Amino acid sequence: MQTRHQDPELLLPLTPAVFHILLSLVSGDHHGYGIMQEVNGSTEGKFRLGPGTLYRSIKQMLAQGLIIEWDERPDPALDDQRRRYYRLTNFGQCVLAAETERLEHVLQVARAKQRGLAQNHQPAGEAAHG
Amino acid sequence: MADPSKRIIAVSEHLYQQLLGAYPAAFRHQYGAQMTQVFLDCCRAAYQQSGTRGVLQLWIPALGDLLSNAIAEHVSMLIALFHAPRRLVFQRQGGPMLHITNGDSVGGTLRQTGLPGAIVIWKDILHEGPTPAGLSLGQMSQLRAQFLADCALGRYEEVLADFLSRDTTLAQFAAHQEVILWFEHDLYDQLQLIQLLDWFSQQDRTTSTITLICINAFPGIAHFLGLGQLNASQLRSLYETRRPLTEEIFRLGSEAWKAYCSPDPKALEDFLQKDTSVLPFLKAALLRHLEQFPALQGGLSRTERQILEVVASGVHTPLEIFRATQEQEESPFLGDTPFWLYLSGLCTGRKPFLKRADGGTFSLPTADSHDPAFREQVLALTEEGQNVLVGQADWIKSKSGIDRWLGGVHLQGQEAAWRWDTRLATLVQPQGAA
Numbered sequence: 001m002q003t004r005h006q007d008p009e010l011l012l013p014l015t016p017a018v019f020h021i022l023l024s025l026v027s028g029d030h031h032g033y034g035i036m037q038e039v040n041g042s043t044e045g046k047f048r049l050g051p052g053t054l055y056r057s058i059k060q061m062l063a064q065g066l067i068i069e070w071d072e073r074p075d076p077a078l079d080d081q082r083r084r085y086y087r088l089t090n091f092g093q094c095v096l097a098a099e100t101e102r103l104e105h106v107l108q109v110a111r112a113k114q115r116g117l118a119q120n121h122q123p124a125g126e127a128a129h130g
Numbered sequence: 131m132a133d134p135s136k137r138i139i140a141v142s143e144h145l146y147q148q149l150l151g152a153y154p155a156a157f158r159h160q161y162g163a164q165m166t167q168v169f170l171d172c173c174r175a176a177y178q179q180s181g182t183r184g185v186l187q188l189w190i191p192a193l194g195d196l197l198s199n200a201i202a203e204h205v206s207m208l209i210a211l212f213h214a215p216r217r218l219v220f221q222r223q224g225g226p227m228l229h230i231t232n233g234d235s236v237g238g239t240l241r242q243t244g245l246p247g248a249i250v251i252w253k254d255i256l257h258e259g260p261t262p263a264g265l266s267l268g269q270m271s272q273l274r275a276q277f278l279a280d281c282a283l284g285r286y287e288e289v290l291a292d293f294l295s296r297d298t299t300l301a302q303f304a305a306h307q308e309v310i311l312w313f314e315h316d317l318y319d320q321l322q323l324i325q326l327l328d329w330f331s332q333q334d335r336t337t338s339t340i341t342l343i344c345i346n347a348f349p350g351i352a353h354f355l356g357l358g359q360l361n362a363s364q365l366r367s368l369y370e371t372r373r374p375l376t377e378e379i380f381r382l383g384s385e386a387w388k389a390y391c392s393p394d395p396k397a398l399e400d401f402l403q404k405d406t407s408v409l410p411f412l413k414a415a416l417l418r419h420l421e422q423f424p425a426l427q428g429g430l431s432r433t434e435r436q437i438l439e440v441v442a443s444g445v446h447t448p449l450e451i452f453r454a455t456q457e458q459e460e461s462p463f464l465g466d467t468p469f470w471l472y473l474s475g476l477c478t479g480r481k482p483f484l485k486r487a488d489g490g491t492f493s494l495p496t497a498d499s500h501d502p503a504f505r506e507q508v509l510a511l512t513e514e515g516q517n518v519l520v521g522q523a524d525w526i527k528s529k530s531g532i533d534r535w536l537g538g539v540h541l542q543g544q545e546a547a548w549r550w551d552t553r554l555a556t557l558v559q560p561q562g563a564a
Binding site: 032033036048050051052053054055056058059062063069070083084 | 157160161164165166168169171192194196199202203279285286
């Protein structure tokens with residue numbers, strides 16, 4: 001059996017597709033189209049996953065142990081057995097948390113630099129009054 | 131007149147399926163159906179929103195997505211291929227003989243026999259997962275590596291590298307005067323044997339003699355299970371009993387492999403009507419494979435039913451269950467690692483048939499089956515599991531459907547297209563099957 005315990009940091013940075021797929025699975029198990037809808041909704045349509053990117057990412061994420069295929073269906077009566085559901089693993093949650101922290105740091109640095117940039121561009125008079 | 135929404139969506143589906151041909155076969159077999167399903171969902175949504183124009187607009191990003199990822203997948207495959215040949219060096223130091231056998235244990239003992247030559251270990255659990263028809267050996271190896279990786283039975287790149295190393299050594303068989311196939315009687319071995327016979331039947335064999343050693347018993351061993359039980363001297367003694375393979379055996383082996391890989395399981399039943407006496411263990415092995423189809427009563431494979439019966443009889447821990455089910459087999463073929471996946475399958479789903487007695491979640495071994503956290507799990511039947519043993523539940527209905535490959539047959543949907551009638555020992559198509 002393969003062991004998948006490893007340092008989440010080793011997988012960072014995540015591709016946008018992998019990051020959004022992980023995020024979409026936080027709220028519960030989804031099949032492929034469900035993941036696409038979740039991502040579309042949470043990004044207000046600004047990030048769109050195609051089926052190719054979706055399933056290449058899923059293949060990679062299964063191999064890395066970030067997600068697993070899950071037999072249980074939220075509503076079997078309404079569902080099609082051909083669909084495969086995916087569930088976030090504990091390791092996937094750790095990787096998502098690590099990537100979120102990394103992005104927060106990037107955001108802090110970017111904001112600090114932008115503030116510095118804005119101050120440098122203020123007219124001399126405004127700066128004197130500030 | 132045909133509904134225009136249905137027409138544009140049907141044309142889109144057909145075209146999309148054709149374009150999926152740009153992906154490597156292994157990826158296509160694994161994810162092609164799901165990609166098509168997702169694309170169809172997108173088409174329907176686009177049509178509802180903007181009609182035909184919406185579907186046509188969907189095609190522009192879809193083409194980019196499809197082609198760019200197909201290229202990326204081919205590149206990943208090439209990178210894996212680039213890493214593979216490093217392992218070839220040992221196996222190419224061949225000599226006059228090439229030995230092909232079923233596992234590391236026998237391979238290790240063969241090295242101690244003093245017989246010269248290279249050794250290829252043909253280890254693939256062909257009785258589990260897809261073996262669709264029409265694939266070259268290389269394509270099959272990619273698909274099998276993907277399947278084994280998806281079952282967490284190895285890292286994709288490593289399994290693929292092993293398979294490609296194996297295939298490359300095989301492709302050089304003509305450099306050896308003799309190729310000796312060392313196999314035993316059970317399903318695991320017989321499937322490997324017919325896969326090889328099919329491959330050899332398509333090769334120019336004029337420069338090498340292909341011989342076979344295939345046994346189901348050995349003098350002095352009361353309960354013969356496999357070649358792995360034999361020591362070097364016992365294995366060496368078999369060398370003299372090898373016999374050259376005839377055209378008839380190559381032809382029969384090839385027919386058997388094609389029937390096993392056929393999407394129609396009736397091809398295998400038809401094959402079993404033939405005289406297969408030149409491969410004396412093949413018929414029983416393939417019949418055992420048919421018993422892995424979901425039973426007409428209860429929907430369980432024979433392996434799954436044996437597990438439940440053993441647990442019902444008072445056996446509760448994974449290793450004990452494994453040993454007890456092996457005793458029920460005429461010719462045990464299933465290794466412990468794939469067996470744990472059967473246990474895990476019965477413990478999952480909306481209405482599992484097995485559960486951990488302490489209410490916890492059944493966990494697979496993290497490194498090996500000696501892991502105490504794995505070994506000490508106590509399993510019990512659920513109410514549904516008890517019901518199935520008395521004919522009052524059905525595994526496929528409990529799981530709301532099936533998605534399982536048995537050789538070349540893909541059982542998929544709310545009902546299995548084929549089930550095994552244990553009473554009549556034949557495959558039947560249940561009512562309501564797609």
